[in-house]
Amino acid sequence: DAEITQSPRHKITETGRQVTLACHQTWNHNNMFWYRQDLGHGLRLIHYSYGVQDTNKGEVSDGYSVSRSNTEDLPLTLESAASSQTSVYFCASSPQTGYEQYFGPGTRLTVT
């Protein structure tokens, strides 16, 4: 069955370190998204991509970057981790804009 996976599921890192969160989908979807979720907030969009070599900033993109070199993967990089980036991160994909999004299980990141 097609699926979307995230790794690692849990990560603890120190302030200032570079961290990369992986997202892999096997649906061959063009669109992929990264969200973060904090207590008291819904999901907030970080970055998104409509296809290979395409990336766009979302609502809370500062301190994050993405690159799309193939259809299946959209890694999220925190260039210099900050305590404010402690959060749960969700990756999602969808076949077309406006269609339903399929979410991964999430990565819980703690920055100490």
Added chain:
Amino acid sequence: DAKTTQPNSMESNEEEPVHLPCNHSTISGTDYIHWYRQLPSQGPEYVIHGLTSNVNNRMASLAIAEDRKSSTLILHRATLRDAAVYYCILFITGNQFYFGTGTSLTVIP
């Protein structure tokens, strides 16, 4: 930002229908109404979406007001597994999904 308004929380008895309301007064003609839910410690899960007409699927029904400024997600028979946060999202063509804080549904046995 596309704005929707939902109650923070609701309760329902098990095996009874649940009506989850959502207001979206800024909606325009081509905006779709999406509903997702998030079970504890999981990623959000698609429930249903619609444009103008009422919609049904195996999970739920979506009733859309005639003026489209509000909608209601209907769970026909709540089970304990339906306890989740339900998000009503307005998708504007050319834009992205904006999740609010949703409605936390508690199902009472």
